[in-house]
Amino acid sequence: MPLPGEETEEAVEPAVQGEVEVTFRVTVPNYTPDDAEIYIGGSFNNWNPGDPKTKMTKIAEKTYEITLKFDAGTLVEFKFTRGNWETVEKGEKGEEISNRAIKVKDPGVYEFDVKHWRDFVERGDIEVGIPHTLTGHFEKFQLYSPELNNERTIIVYLPPSYKKDKEKRYPVLYMHDGQNIFDTATSFVGEWEVDETCERLITLGELRELIIVGIYNTGEQRLSEYSPWPFSGDGYSSEGKGDLYVDFIINTLKPYIDTHFRTLTDNDNTAIAGSSMGGLISLYAGFRNPEVFGMVGAMSSSFWITGGKIFEFVENAGVDNLKLYIDIGTAEVEQALKDTRNMIDLLKKLGYTDKNLLYVEDEGGLHNERFWAKRFPTMVKFFFGK
Structure with missing residues (x-):
């Protein structure tokens, strides 16, 4: 979800022109349910947290990925969820985090790590140190x-x-x-x-x-x-x-x-x-x-x-x-x-x-x-x- 005043990466000229394939790969917390569905929602899909088109594929235990295409030079903001904003990712201490952001330059794999999920933190199911x-x-x-x-x-x-x-x-x-x-x-x-x-x-x-x-x-x-x-x-x-x-x-x-x-x-x-x-x-x-x-x-x-x-x-x-x-x-x-x-x-x-x-x-x-x-x-x- 876009938040006012958030910092994003500085503009960098793309190394290539035209459409670029980017693979988002994310590792989720060990307590994530085995049958969880992981999504990526961001500036590219109207911040839809449960968009069927951006449902990620499980490739290993607690690891998911999806490949999307963007025009070179596009600034992409996003967050990972389990299908809605009530289950959005949170920080290491259970805090709200800023939107993730990448500047699309070259094709490649971008790796991320979800620390916690909002619903688990708010219910008190896990201790986060706050x-x-x-x-x-x-x-x-x-x-x-x-x-x-x-x-x-x-x-x-x-x-x-x-x-x-x-x-x-x-x-x-x-x-x-x-x-x-x-x-x-x-x-x-x-x-x-x-x-x-x-x-x-x-x-x-x-x-x-x-x-x-x-x-x-x-x-x-x-x-x-x-x-x-x-x-x-x-x-x-x-x-x-x-x-x-x-x-x-x-x-x-x-x-x-x-x-x-x-x-x-x-x-x-x-x-x-x-x-x-x-x-x-x-x-x-x-x-x-x-x-x-x-x-x-x-x-x-x-x-x-x-x-x-x-x-x-x-x-x-x-x-x-x-x-x-x-x-x-x-x-x-x-x-x-x-x-x-x-x-x-x-x-x-x-x-x-x-x-x-x-x-x-x-x-x-x-x-x-x-x-x-x-x-x-x-x-x-x-x-x-x-």
């Missing part, structure tokens, strides 16, 4: 979802008084992409600092104590689980498992949390929040089940990816009593900014006012964890502030 940054009290466990027929990691933040006051009950905030919200060691490209923020605001007396449930995404199924409707295009696809994912939260996860932790179970004390696709599924969950979720946080939401279906769904839901926090960065994709503004207009048309709708446009804000961390205090205080 220090953990958890602040406060946590419990972490695996929970099977009969709705989705998969298992996922759940991480639960407990407020400062939880271990001391054995009678007190607490409101709950459910958050998607759980590996990104508390811990740098498991995050994609930085964490939201949710734990540090809550500890600080609680100490300052600005925030009610609350329990936060982080639901890890499942890597390659993330887009499907976070969208209620199927879609395909531009290298992205979804089977539309959003209803099953919401069912999992309501019918399996929430009962487990309410049974094993001292929670306030009513909708006035239950919030759901996320960013990007997580914002989309949060808004959908709130309007689908307002009797469960009384508060919804939708940051930098991917309303655009549904072809407008989320607007129709919200308009027809007949729900006007949720407490909604919605935001967007003005430096995000123009369509995302336009769609977010359209959503705000629709919500106001439905009767939402400043009393139950907080809209934030972050001037210069980008679509990443750093800006979601910056805006998280505003959201959490809107829901649970004193």
Whole structure:
């Protein structure tokens, strides 16, 4: 995926003219599943991470290659994946890496080494040497979802008084992409600092104590689980498992949390929040089940990816009593900014006012964890502030 400000190789005059055959050969980590399919996505195929035309051939144990043709002098940027951006390669310490780049000069074989895969790092399946940054009290466990027929990691933040006051009950905030919200060691490209923020605001007396449930995404199924409707295009696809994912939260996860932790179970004390696709599924969950979720946080939401279906769904839901926090960065994709503004207009048309709708446009804000961390205090205080 092209990233602003990345450095590329200096221009060099090609040694040959015309079309050049280049073979990309890559060695993948030993823990890579034996049946894995390896792809190369880049500037030459619209950054499609699972393009059938760029599926690599296995030539040896953990080694794959593909031969492609380019005009001499072409600057080629690319990354290796296992079929989608949720399984893209990462660096030696699990960090995000810049796009790989070569200047095509002569025919030949270019060899590369993938250090880690994103989904393995984010799930915590492997240790990558990045220090953990958890602040406060946590419990972490695996929970099977009969709705989705998969298992996922759940991480639960407990407020400062939880271990001391054995009678007190607490409101709950459910958050998607759980590996990104508390811990740098498991995050994609930085964490939201949710734990540090809550500890600080609680100490300052600005925030009610609350329990936060982080639901890890499942890597390659993330887009499907976070969208209620199927879609395909531009290298992205979804089977539309959003209803099953919401069912999992309501019918399996929430009962487990309410049974094993001292929670306030009513909708006035239950919030759901996320960013990007997580914002989309949060808004959908709130309007689908307002009797469960009384508060919804939708940051930098991917309303655009549904072809407008989320607007129709919200308009027809007949729900006007949720407490909604919605935001967007003005430096995000123009369509995302336009769609977010359209959503705000629709919500106001439905009767939402400043009393139950907080809209934030972050001037210069980008679509990443750093800006979601910056805006998280505003959201959490809107829901649970004193």
